[in-house]
Amino acid sequence: MESTPLSRSCAFLDRDGILIEDTGHPHRIEEVLWIPGIMPAIRRLNAAGLAVCIVTNQSGVARALYDEAMVGRLHVWMAEQARAAGARIDGFAYCPFHPAAGGGRYGRASARRKPGVGMIEDWLTHFPLRREGSFLIGDRETDMAAAAAAGIPGHLFPGGDIDAFVSGLLVTA
Numbered sequence: 001m002e003s004t005p006l007s008r009s010c011a012f013l014d015r016d017g018i019l020i021e022d023t024g025h026p027h028r029i030e031e032v033l034w035i036p037g038i039m040p041a042i043r044r045l046n047a048a049g050l051a052v053c054i055v056t057n058q059s060g061v062a063r064a065l066y067d068e069a070m071v072g073r074l075h076v077w078m079a080e081q082a083r084a085a086g087a088r089i090d091g092f093a094y095c096p097f098h099p100a101a102g103g104g105r106y107g108r109a110s111a112r113r114k115p116g117v118g119m120i121e122d123w124l125t126h127f128p129l130r131r132e133g134s135f136l137i138g139d140r141e142t143d144m145a146a147a148a149a150a151g152i153p154g155h156l157f158p159g160g161d162i163d164a165f166v167s168g169l170l171v172t173a
């Protein structure tokens, strides 16, 4: 990874519904439908000097629909696709747990699972990133709740052109 200036603010992006269409636990490359405008939107966030970090609940692991290795491979591929489009994604965080799914080792509550704040806090602590100026874009109320718990603005994407949506956020920021 390229060297990272300290104390950047971050645009936290939900994955399913923001980066790619939420087709119901998408986990294969063939299933990926990028949200229209997402690459220009990420380039716009990069140009604004923001880190871009993905925070995604992946209860499909707990539900035994796919495993963590598949999540990892998909995220590597997504980062490569973005890079090929001139867009930089700085990192992916996911939560494989679900409190009510199955009886396996992933079937438990986790502070990292949104609306929990764990994934955001881990990024802020370990990257490191600045809370001031950071925000989250998601498509569900659980995303908004996680942002609120982190003390950062949450922006609910209503669908449509996400580049126009991001452009509007940066103008008013």
Ligand SMILES: [Mg+2]
Binding pocket: 014, 015, 016, 017, 018, 022, 138, 139, 140
């Ligand atoms: Mg979502």
